[in-house]
Amino acid sequence: MNKLQTLEDYFGHKTFRPLQEEVVDAILNKEDVLMILPTGGGKSLCYQLPTLLMKGVTVVVSPLLALMHDQVVALRANGISAAMLSSMQDLEESQKIEAQLQRGEIKLLYVAPERLTNAYFLNMLHGLNINFFVIDEAHCVSEWGHEFRENYRRLSLLKEQFATTPIAAFTATATNAVEEDIASNLGLNSPKRVRGSLFRENLTIHARHRIKDGREQLLEFLKNHQGESGIIYTLSRKSTESVAHFLQGKGIEAKAYHAGLPTPEKNATYADFVADRVQIVVATIAFGMGIDKSNIRFVVHMTLPKTLENFYQEIGRAGRDGLESETLLLFSAQDIVQQKMFIEDLPETPYKQHAFNKLDSMVRFANSENCRHQSIAAYFDDRIEACKEKCDNCTTTESEKVDITTASRMLLSTILRTEQKFGLHYVIDVLKGSKEQRVLQNGHDTLSVYGIGDEYNKAQWMTIGDKLLELGAVQIGEFKVYKLTPFGVEVIKGSHTIDLKKERLTVQKAKAKRKVTFFDDYNAEIYDRLRELRREIASEKGIPPYIVFSDKTLKDMSVKQPENKEAMLEVHGIGEVKFERYGEAFLGIFQNR
Template sequence: MNKLETLEHYFGHSSFRPLQEEVVDAILEKQDVLMILPTGGGKSLCYQLPTLLMEGITVVVSPLLALMHDQVVALRANGISAAMLSSMQNMEESQQIEEQLRRGEIKLLYVAPERLTNGYFLNLLHQLPINFFVIDEAHCVSEWGHEFRENYRRLSLLKEQFSTTPISAFTATATHAVESDIASNLGLVNPKRVRGSLFRENLTINARHRIKDGRAQLMEFLKQHTDESGIIYTLSRKSTEAVAHFLQTKGIEAKAYHAGLPTEEKNRTYADFVADKVQIVVATIAFGMGIDKSNIRFVVHMTMPKTLENFYQEIGRAGRDGLEAETLLLFSAQDIVQQKMFIEDLPESPYKQHAFNKLDSMVRFANSENCRHQSIAAYFDDRIEACIDKCDNCTAPASEKIDITTAARMLLSTILRTEQNFGLHYVIDVLKGSKEQRVLANGHDTLSVYGIGDEYSKSQWLTIGDKLLELGAVEIGEFKVYKLTAFGVEVIKGAHTIELKKERLTVQKAEKKKKVTYFDDYDAEMFDKLRDLRTEIATANNIPPYIVFSDKTLKDLSVKLPQSKQEMLDVHGIGEVKFERYGEEFLLLLKSE
C-alpha cells in the first residue's frame, strides 16, 4: 500500500491534515524531524503511519504510562501491532513482548524515558532493527520548557548509541528558544522543522477576574455545557475535592483527581471519564497530559496556571475532535502570590528567574485586553490575525478608551533616563518623586523625570506598565529589569498613540495625592486580601478587626499600594504606633503584588 491507502486502511482518513504529509515524507526519507503542532493537530499519525511503510520497529519514548497504554489500545484497535514495556507488566509479560520484538511481530514499542538508561534494555535495542526513534512531549527535554524532566535530558544518549538511526521529536508547545534546546540536546542532525499555527479555530478562550471562590461563575459557565465532558483544573489537592463535592451537591456527575489519591481510584476515575461515565473531572495538573479523549467540550481553570505553556497545553485538551469547545480562566491576585511563593521555594539559579518571567507572562495574558489567541501565538513566536469571535476580548462590546500616550511616554522616558537598569516599581518611584534612600543614593532625584508622575497612583502606573508590556514597547530582562524595544523608542518620539480601556484605568487628576479610582476588580480583590490579613492579626491578638485598621484604611491601602514605611504613613488611619504594630505584615503583602 502507498501512504494514502495506508492512511485510509488503518486510520480511516481520506486525506492528511495540514503539515502531516510533510512530516510523514521526511520520516520516510530517514530525516531527523522536529514538529511543533498544537494538541489535536494529529501529531501521533505523523509517526504511526510511516512505520507501517518501513521495515523494522519504531521506538516511542513517552512520559506517562496512561498515555502509552491508551496509544497502544487505540493502535491495536486499528489493526496495528503495538506494545509497551513498563512497570505495569510482570516479568512473564515483558519476556513475551521481547520475544515478539525479536520475531518482528511489533511495529511500535512504547517506553518511558527511564528505560533507555537501562543497560539491559539498550542491549536489547541493539539487537533489533530500529527504523527510527520518536520522542513524544519533547518539550520535557528542555530545562527552559515548562515540564523539564531530567530523564528526558538523558535522551542525548540515543544519538551516541544509535548514530545512524533517525529521531523524530514532537511537542504541542515550544518557544523558539525551547525548540533550539530540544534540537541541540537530542543531537538532531539538520532536522526537518515543522511548526503549525497556534490558532485553534474551534476553541473559544475566556478569562475573568474570579469573584470570591469563583463557584457562582463556574455554575453560570456550566449552564452552557449541560451533559458535556469537561476538565476543571484547581491549584491544590484539597480544592479538587471541595469543588468536585460542590458540583455533586448540584446534581453534576463530577470526580476529583490528584496525585494523593490511591492508584486504583485514579485509574477508575480516568477510565470512567474516557468512557463518558463521568461528566467532569476536577483535577490538579497531575491529570490530562496526553489524554486521548476527543470530545472534551470545555476546560476551566479555577486558578491561574504558572505558565502560558501549561495553560495552552491544558486548554488544548478541549475540542480535539475539531468541534466547538470553550475554555474559562478564573484568576485573582491571590493566585499570583501563591505561584510566587512556589517559585521562591526553588533554589537560586537562572531557572528560578526564568520561572518568575514565565509567571509574569501568564499574568499579563490574563489581564490583557488583546486577542487571546493572538497573545498566545505571540508568546510562542508565532504571528496570527486577531480571532474576531473566538475569545472574550474580541467579542466584548466596544469599550470607552482613555488616551494614555503622555503617561506612556513619561514611563518610557524614565526607564531610559535610569539607563534601563531597574525594575518597574523602582522606575515608578522615580516618576512619583519617592524619597526612598535607593532613589536618592542613585542621584535619580536630580533627573528631569523625577516627580513628574504624581498625576497617577502607583497602581495606575503599574497598569500602564502592563499595557506597554502587552504592546511590546518594553521587555523584561534579567533580574526583572525593564528595557525599551524599538517600538518603545517610537512611542517616546510620539509616533504612536497609546489607549487603555476605561475600566482598567479611570483617571482623575490628583489633588495633593487624594483618592484615585482605578480598575474596580483589582481594587476589590486587594481589599479582600487586606481584610483577610487583618482578620488573622486580630484573631492572633484577640482584638476586633477594626482595631487593627478600619475598612476605610484598607480601601485606601488597596488604592495607593504603598511600598515603604513612609508611603504607608501617608495612608488614612495609619500613624507611627499602628505602623510599628501591624505595618510590616501589611507591607509584606503589598510588596508581593
C-alpha cells in the same frame, strides 16, 4: 500498499491533514524529524502510519503509562500490532512481548524513557530490526522547557548506541530555544523540521480577574456547557476536592483527581471521564497529559498556571475533534504571589531566574488586551493574524475601554526623567509625589513630573505600567529597571493612542489599599522599615535577624500590610508562636500610619 491506501484502511481518512504527509515522507526516507504541532493536530499518525509501510519495529518513547496504554489499545482496535513494556507488567507478560518482538510480530513498541537506561533492555533492542525511534512529548528533553525530565535528557544515548537509526521527535509546545535544545541533545542529523501554526481556530479563549473564589463565575460559565465534558484545573489537591464537592452540590457530575488519591480511585475517575460517565474532572496538573478524549468541550483554570507552555498544553485538551470548544482562565494577584513563593524555594540556579521569567510571561498574558491566540503564538516565536472573534480581547467593544494616552505619556516621561535607572514602584512614587527618603535624596522631588499623577492610585499606575510593557513601550532590564523602547519614545511624542479595558482599572481600584501585588515588586520603603525593626529586635535579643522573620516574610508583609492579628497570620512564615513573640511590634508599623 501505498500511504494513501494505508491512511484509509487503518485510520479511516481519505486525505492527510496539514503537514502530516510531509513528515510521513521524511520518515519513509529515513530522515531525522523534529515536528512541533499543536495538540489535536494529528502528530501520532505521522509515526504510526509509516511503520506500517516499513520493515521492522518502531520504538516509541513516551512519558506516561496511561498515555502509552491508551495508544496501544487504540492501535490494536485499528488492527495494528502494538505493545508496551512497563512496570505495570509481570515477568511472564514481559517475556511474552519480548518473544513477539524477536519474531517480528509487533510494529510499535511503547516504553518509558527510564527503560532505555536499562542495560538488559538496550541489549535486547540491539537484537531487533528497529526502523526508527520516536520521542513523544520531546519538550521534556529540554531543561528550558516546562516539563524537563532528567531521564529524557539521557536519550542522547540513542544516537550513540544506534547511530544509523533515524529519530522522529514530536511536541506540541516549543519555543525556538527549546527546539534547538531538543535537536542538539538528541543529536539529530540535519532533521526535517516541521512547525505547524499554533492557532486553534475552534478554541475560544477567555481570561478574567477572579472574583472571590471564582465559583460564581464558574457556574455562569458552565451554564453554556450543560451535559458536556470538561476539565477544571486548580492549584492544590485540597481545592480539587472542594470544587468537585461544590459542583456536586449544584447537581453537576464532577469528580476530583490528584496525585494523592489511591490509584484505583484515580483509574476509576479517568475511566469514567473517558467513557462519558462523569461530565467534569476537577484536577491538578497531574491529570491530562496524553488524554486521548476528543470531545472535551471546555477547560477552566481556577488559578494562574505557572507557564504559558502549561496553559497552552492544558487548554489544548479541549476540542481535539475540531468542534467548537471554550476555555476560561480565572486569576488574581494572590496567584502571582503564591507562584513566586514556590519559585523562591528553588535552589539558586540559572533555572530559577528562568522560572521567574516564564511566570512573568504568563502574568502578562493574563492581563494582556491583545489577541489571546496572537500572544500565545508570539511567545512560541510564531506570528499570526489576530483571531477576530475567538478570544475575549478581540470581541471587547470600544465602549468597554478607557483612553490612557495622557497617563501613559506621564509614566513614560517619568521613567525618562529619572534617567531610566529605577523600577516601576519608584517611578510611580515620583509620579504620586511621595515623600519617601529615597525620592528626596535623589532630588526627584524637583522634577516637573513630581506629583502630577494624582488621578490614579498606585495599583492603577501599576496596571498602566503593565499595559505599556505588553505593548512594548517599555522593557525591563537588570534589577527590574524600566527602560523606554523606540515605540515608547513615539508614545511620549503623541504618535500613538493607548487604551485599556475599564475593568482592569476598576479591579485594581478596589484593591487600592494593597499597594503591591507582585512578590518581587514588594514595597521597598516599607520593607526597609520592617528590616530596621527586625534588626533592633534581633540586637536586643542577641539573635540573628533571620530568626525573627525571614526576608521572604518581610516582603510578603510589605505586600499584605496587615493591621490585626488575623491578617498577620496570613503572612508567609508567621504562625501563632512567631506572632506571640514579635507580631505586635510589627503590627505597630501598619497601625500607626
